[in-house]
Amino acid sequence: MSGETDDPFAASKIAVTGRLFILKDDLTEDFIRASGPGGQNVNKVSTAVQLRFDLAGNETLPEDVKTRAARLAGSRLTLGGEIVLQADRFRTRERNREDALERLLDxxxxxxxxxxxxxxxxxxxxxxxRRLDAKKQRGQIKKMRGRSSGYDG
Known part of the structure; x- marks a missing residue:
């Protein structure tokens, strides 16, 4: 064994694209209890992951990318400039960690x-x-709704 793992969290840099990367130091993970079904396990084990990425403090991404990321994050962006993603789709911590990281990278x-x-x-x-013809036709329809002038009734 060469000592390398497939765990993206083990590396200090995580590749976003060919040229761009983020630092592991900009990420924070909290494990929380997942909602939903899970039997007896759900109330005992914290398998859900809350991944926080410090977008404001990041120095590896260009400003225009940060601006677009903030707009795309929407309500997931905190006032402190952190993107918060919660992953609780899977029953294991590892799968939820991978899911949260992949969603952030996407x-x-x-x-x-x-x-x-x-x-x-x-x-x-x-x-x-065509627009003017439609307006004229509509005007004619409205004109026909008026009182008739030829009837003494």
Whole structure:
């Protein structure tokens, strides 16, 4: 055995993309009791993982990636600048740890993708004509609702 493990938490750096990585020191794990079914085990063993990533204090990610990650995190971002992910899908700690880390890395990978800039376009001549024709037709329908002028009744 060479001493290497497949555990991503064992390394000091965790790869996000080919060039970007996060430091293990920016991650904090808390084990909590999972909700839901689990029999007698559920009230005794803390298998759920609450993974915290210090986004504000991170120095390895560029600012634009941090900004997009904060927007993608939404309500999972604390006022202190931490992304909090809770994983309790599986019955074992290890699977929940892997799940939480993978979800964090997915979020950070999405944040690395720059959004395509929107190009302003003008409406086509045909669409303008169709819009005005629809407005005229609607106006005619409303005009027909008025009182008739030719009846003395």
């Amino acid at each position: 979020l950070l990978r999405k944040a690395t993708e720059k959004p395509k800039p929107r190009k302003a376009t003008k409406p086509t001549l045909g669409s303008k004509k």
